Amino acid sequence: MLQSYLPILVFATLGILVGGAFVLLNGIIGPRKPNKVKIEPYECGLPSQVQRTFRFGVSFYMLAMLFILFDIEVVFLYPVGVLVSAAGSIFLLVEIIIFVVLLMTALVFVWARGALDWK
Amino acid sequence: MDTSWYLVLSALLFAVGFSGVLLRRSPLVILLCVELMLNAGNLALLAMSRSLGDQDGQVFALIVMVIAACEVVVGLGLIVAAYRRRMPLNVDDFRSLRG
């Protein structure tokens, strides 16, 4: 019974070992040339000092909206993922391919209309 | 735990959302309140599905999530377009259509 958890233990140990080793090695042998930008706290894509009057650009909203859409659509893949018994079904494979192709069409449209360009 | 408590909670959520739609003035907040109403429906669906031991309610809830997201995105798109046109973002000031 407990033996079936052995792979998890091995996985966790390996993960901690490898991850820890890389962080340690990086700290010991990596070069250090700090400058003002590098020591700032990291915040993706935005200046970390935000003025009170700061406003998000319109392209930010555009991308955020597209992200919500494509993110949420994936929920339709979830019921299929749960359906283990259907793993060999050609029918479901075709269904999924059609669904993904529809999503890709949307992506191509959005891309071609320039909604992904950061202005 | 009894299903009826979930139903009471979802009814409260629905009421909060609906009163928000009626009382708030910013279209963004109104959109938020509409989401609250839809999610109240989702909670009711899931509670019912659980108490019936039936999967249909869960599938329904997944679909509603996607639809709600689509509505929000279209709403945000329209609000951004209105904002770019420098229209007032206050539904009480939406009065170019009157008659």
Added chain:
Amino acid sequence: MTFTAPQIDYAGLSPIITLTAGVVIVLMVGLLPRAGRWTCSVLTLGVLGTAAGLAIWQWGEHTDLVAGTLRLDELGLAALLIALFAAAVTVILSVREPAAEGAGHGAFYALLLGSVLGMAILSMSQNLVSFFIGLELLSIPLYVLCGSAVRREASLEAGLKYLIIGSVGSATLLYGFALIYGTAGSTDYNEIAQGIRNGGLADDTLILIGTAMAATGLAFKISIAPFHQWTPDVYQGAPTPVTSFMAVATKTVAFIASIRLFELALGPVEASWDGALAVLAVISIAVGNIGALGQDSIKRLLGYSGIAQAGYILSGLVVFDEFGVEAIIFYLAAYALMNLAVFVPLVARERETPFADDIRSVEGLGGSRPLLAWPMTIGLLGLAGIPGTVGFMGKLFLIEAAVGGHFTWIGVAIVVGSMVSLAYYLRVIAAIWMRPEPAGAGAPAIAGASPEAPESNSAPGSTHGGDSSASRPGSTHGGDSSASRPGSTHGGDSSASRPGSPGGSRCWLIVGVGMLCAAATIFFGIDPSPLVDWAANAGQSFDPFAG
């Protein structure tokens, strides 16, 4: 436990598959650099035509599709055909639509096709889940289409208003569905009806609350008073071709879907909803007809008239018998013809004059442009229910159904409402035939005369005045219409009175559609038997009344 792929009747699903493929194709073709307005619109018409052909091919089939979520029968196909017709007219009207230019023709028509796809699903749906999917697939593209003239504040405002109110309606509907599902134990209409009967739930509180909330949500969508406030605003603000589509197709499909929902799934609780809906019908008739009286904007007027018409049609639902269903289908087909006959000239005039949709835009139309004036007049007379038009026959059937179903008082309300409605319909007709054309009507480029003027004429004579006089002169004219509308009258009219007018040259298509709708209004008014048979055929395919 192994997974078995469900049986799918591809022939029955073919209209839906065609429309889905059409959305993708039109969207992609619209991206090609060479694709102009004609490529996309012809392609869209092709998709709509194919779907209509497949729907006619499937006429007479009775099966459940996709594990019973959709029901293929004549009731759904009839609604689909009306929606496809309205969409085709909308495409023809949108070819020069500034909103479509701005949004890109591919995107505009893809949204339209997406909405039609939602209508196809909604009109066939026999399950709460597919009902909700269809309704939202219908509505969400319409929100965008309403706001698609982004340069006009009114359009954006209409889009936002429609979105907010439509979403509140959907959320209410969804909550009602959740309660119905939880109490009756299924999302399938037949099983819901069975669950209510077997469980003796006809007086169950949750079922009744659920029914009430579902009815409220639907009332928002089909603009039944007192949930109608958005209608005139949205009708006025949306681009006119979109308004015509919304008015005709949405109403048709939503009514057919409500027939299925209320009479099949909620049939066992009929005693608790029919009285309430009857009261709503009478309120709608009153509110719509009174509200329309003082309107100067024709689109607003048609919005209020749409509320009143929804009240008339609702009376066919409350009587809960086969005759009521047939009367509804007949009236919906008639309504589509009459309403489009009014909208088509309205679109043409909106682009020719600086008055947008104000009543001044049609003043003097009878003298200067009889080929636009006649369809509008016939359509308005039909909406008022004048004998000799299909609207009269439709109202007759609805009143007959109401009286036969012991709702005589609704019949009385329909008659009184029609008499009141004559006042505002005749006001427009009087403006068409008795007033002189206002100064400046022929010179569309007057900036500032109305907020809509600069855009609605942003592509004036320079772009299309020239192309059509060169590329399609009298040939198309004479080809399809030499008998009914001689090319000479038309050509002479537009070239003599307003040389170089932007509307005159491209009119053959728009005028043709308007004349077609008007001719059908008159034809079925004099000899309604083909349409009656059609409606009876569709009505008989749906028979939940035995149990």
